[in-house]
Amino acid sequence: xxxxxxxxxxxxxxxxxxxxxxxxxxxxxxxxxxxxxxxxxxxxxxxxxxxxxxxxxxxxxxxxxxxxxxxxxxxxxxxxxxxxxxxxxxxxxxxxxxxxxxxxxxxxxxxxxxxxxxxxxxxxxxxxxxxxxxxxxxxxxxxx
Numbered sequence: 001x002x003x004x005x006x007x008x009x010x011x012x013x014x015x016x017x018x019x020x021x022x023x024x025x026x027x028x029x030x031x032x033x034x035x036x037x038x039x040x041x042x043x044x045x046x047x048x049x050x051x052x053x054x055x056x057x058x059x060x061x062x063x064x065x066x067x068x069x070x071x072x073x074x075x076x077x078x079x080x081x082x083x084x085x086x087x088x089x090x091x092x093x094x095x096x097x098x099x100x101x102x103x104x105x106x107x108x109x110x111x112x113x114x115x116x117x118x119x120x121x122x123x124x125x126x127x128x129x130x131x132x133x134x135x136x137x138x139x140x141x142x143x144x
Contacts, residue, residue, distance in 0.1 A: 003046065003048070004048060004100075004108075005108060005111075006046070007046045007048035007049040007052065008048075008049075008052065008089065008093075008108050008112070009112065010032075010043075010045065010046070010049045011048075011049045011052035011053050011056075011089055012085055012086060012089050012112055012116075014028050014029050014032055014049070014053050015053065015056060015085040015088055015089055016081065016082065016085045019081055019084065019085055020081065025053055025056060025057050025060070026053070026054070026057050029045070029050065029053045029054070032045050033045045033050075051097075052089060052092065052093060052097075055092050055093075055096055056088055056089060059092055059095075059096060060088075063088050063091045063092055063095075064088070066091060066095075066132065066139065067084070067087050067088065067091065067128070070128060070131050070132070071087075071128055080117060080118065080121065082113070082116050082117040082121070083113065083117055083118075083121050083124060083125060086109050086113055086116070086117070086121075086125055087109070087128060089109070089112075090105055090106070090108075090109035090125065090129045090132075091129065091132055093105045094129055094132050094133055094136065095132060095136055095140060096140070102133045102136075105129070105133075106126060106129050106130060109125050109126070109129055110122045110125055110126050112125075113125040113126075
C-alpha cells in the first residue's frame with residue numbers, strides 16, 4: 001500500500017499549501033496536476049490523491065466544524081497548520097471513505113504527524129481521529 005501512503009502524503013501537502021496560501025484546495029490540486037503534466041521532474045498526482053482532495057473539498061465545512069467541536073482546548077485557527085490539515089484529511093477519509101480500514105487511516109495520520117509536526121502532535125491527532133472513529137455512525141447521520 002505504498003501508493004496509498006504516497007497519495008495521502010501528497011493530499012496532505014496540497015491541503016497544507018492551500019491553507020498557507022489562503023486559497024481553495026481544488027485550485028492547488030489543479031496547479032499540482034498541471035505542473036505534473038508539463039514538467040517531468042514533478043511526480044504525477046495519483047487518482048487517489050485527487051479523490052482525497054476532492055472529497056475533502058466536498059465536505060470542507062462539515063469537517064472543519066467537527067474538528068472545532070471536538071478539539072478540546074484548541075480553536076481551528078490556533079491549531080498548528082500541519083496538525084489542522086492532517087486532521088482534515090484524516091477526518092474525511094475516516095468518516096466518508098468506506099474502502100479504507102479505520103485503523104489504517106489513524107495510523108497513516110499519526111505517521112504524517114510524526115514526520116511533519118511536533119512531538120505532541122501524533123497523540124493529539126490520534127486522540128481526535130479516534131474520537132471521530134467512535135462517533136462515525138452519528139457523524140455521517142448528522143450531515144444528512
